[in-house]
Amino acid sequence: MPALDEKLLAIYDEVLSRNPGETEFHQSVHEVLDSLGPVVAKHPEYTDAEVIRRLCEPERQIIFRVPWVDDSGQVQINRGFRVEFNSALGPYKGGLRFHPSVYLGIVKFLGFEQIFKNSLTGMPIGGGKGGSDFDPKGRSDGEIMRFCQSFMTELSRHIGEYTDVPAGDIGVGGREIGYLFGQYKRITNRYESGVLTGKGLTWGGSQVRTEATGYGLVFFVSEILNARGESFDGKRVVVSGSGNVAVYAIEKVQQLGGTVVACSDSSGYVVDEKGIDLALLKEVKEVRRERISAYAEARGGSGASYVAGGSVWDVACDIALPCATQNELNGHDAATLADHGCTIVAEGANMPCTPEAVRAFAARGVTFAPGKAANAGGVATSALEMQQNASRDSWTFEHTEERLAEIMRGIHDRCLETAEEYGTPANYAAGANIAGFTQVADAMLALGVI
Structure with missing residues (x-):
């Protein structure tokens, strides 16, 4: 892992000693602290009040x-x-x-x-x-x-x-x-009704909640493309996983003009050069609850193929969306994606890219959008569900989807603007970490030592 600022290194060492064996937690803390060097240099009050140390200890x-x-x-x-x-x-x-x-x-x-x-x-x-x-x-x-x-x-x-x-x-x-x-x-x-989110529509749930994480991920990538003067039209997309996030990411990519050519589950992956048949995928995974191989079997002679095991990241694409689980995409996978022309990787799962993968993306000029920004659509729509529960209201699908798109645009812009402010232009990971941290840290300072 890269070296941390001296003050932040002391905090990280304490996290390691207080939380032995919790490697995923160590990784997530290091990933955030790695971005905060310019922040503590500009705002010494965060370290003076031990805000960062407190933030690393659960309440x-x-x-x-x-x-x-x-x-x-x-x-x-x-x-x-x-x-x-x-x-x-x-x-x-x-x-x-x-x-x-x-x-x-x-x-x-x-x-x-x-x-x-x-x-x-x-x-x-x-x-x-x-x-x-x-x-x-x-x-x-x-x-x-x-x-x-x-x-x-x-x-x-x-x-x-x-x-x-x-x-x-x-x-x-x-x-x-x-x-x-x-x-x-x-x-x-x-x-x-506000005690749990993700409820059914007939008993307090929100429209778009099922689709929210996958849709939000694609809205975020769409904003990255817009910033480049591009769109999803003509783009080849590979998605890992075939659960809720993956399915609705595929759906929204298709609606915006992209072609998803591969997806996966824990048994292997399928490649369908004509584009994933979403209705069939939903039937296989959500209704029949079968392995992804059943998708290729059902497609018959249409050109879909199943690869047992292996890596879905071997499939050439313009955009990669890891939507399965943590640390599923490693440094070798990142290099393979870059070699095959991938220019954007956005996390639909939580921390699916290893630190080696993130460094490889940076070295190869691949735009990387971390999960805390790119997959925030799920929790954002959960908060919209809470809002509807509190007001005893229910919004239409169209209104809720527009609110989701608006929130994802806001997250994208905050990441870019914050990265620019702290000297790391176009670095979405640094922008997300710093923007997310400063808002929480300022609230913690205002509330006193708690």
Whole structure:
């Protein structure tokens, strides 16, 4: 990793010693601190008041047991987490992830990223994240319901519309949010619709919330292209993943004139030179819940091919959108993309590019948009859902999508302007880190030593 400013290095060393073994959290902290050298030089008050050191320590870390009974009558035990990281700008806001890889370090990395992502939206929301090492794959609806009810029985005492507002993430979609909200309502005897976001449209949810992260990602890339005097017309795009973010990123790219030629899942990837058939992809992944190979099989002789394993980043493209999971795109992948003519990489997932990949993009002149800026559309629309819940209102799809597009334009412009102000023009990563940090840091200074 590159060397840090001396004052920031001392903070990073403390993070390492206080949080042993949490490699994802270490990586996310270093990535932010790496951008803050010019900030602390210009604003010594941030280090004098230990704002950065305080920012790296969560306000609250909650770990709890989640016992539940499977369909065979066997008691299962999982571990639940909620890291309430920073509430300087508003109630903690961030998703819940249900996946076997979840442990405290993953949740802290996600929560730390969420602080700056939420700040960039301009909405009054703090940063937090949660989840469990529970794996919903292969589980029946009854098992998932019983797990969610047990999980919420403990989590309910820590959340509320003015305290902490969870949402979905990997493994937590509309079904899980429904079970979680039902249990919260049962426990509290209140219809507190603002306590969770990602709800169904008939019971307090928002239009565009399902599409928001993928759509927002593409809106952000569209602004990058606009700044260059270009558009999506004629652009080849590769998307990793085939979950919610990937599917709706593909949809919006197609609406704006681009061609998505490849996507993936954990088993491999498909290449479809005619462009991904979105209706078929949705049927395979959202209805049939099958592997991506089923897409190629269904396309038959139309030219779609499936590659087991391997890297989707081997497919030549103009724009790459990593939308699967953290650290999925490494330095070798970054070099391959650049060699094949890729000029823009924008993160749809949280920290999918390794530090080596980010450095390779910079060295090869590839524009890189970090997740805290590019994928902020999901949490921005969650905040719009909270706004509608608070006013007992419901907006149209068109109005909500326009608000999302407006927020993503604002994030793009803040990143560019801030990067320019601090001497790193056109560096979206530095601009996002600094703009997100300064807003939170100023609020923390105003609130005193808390």
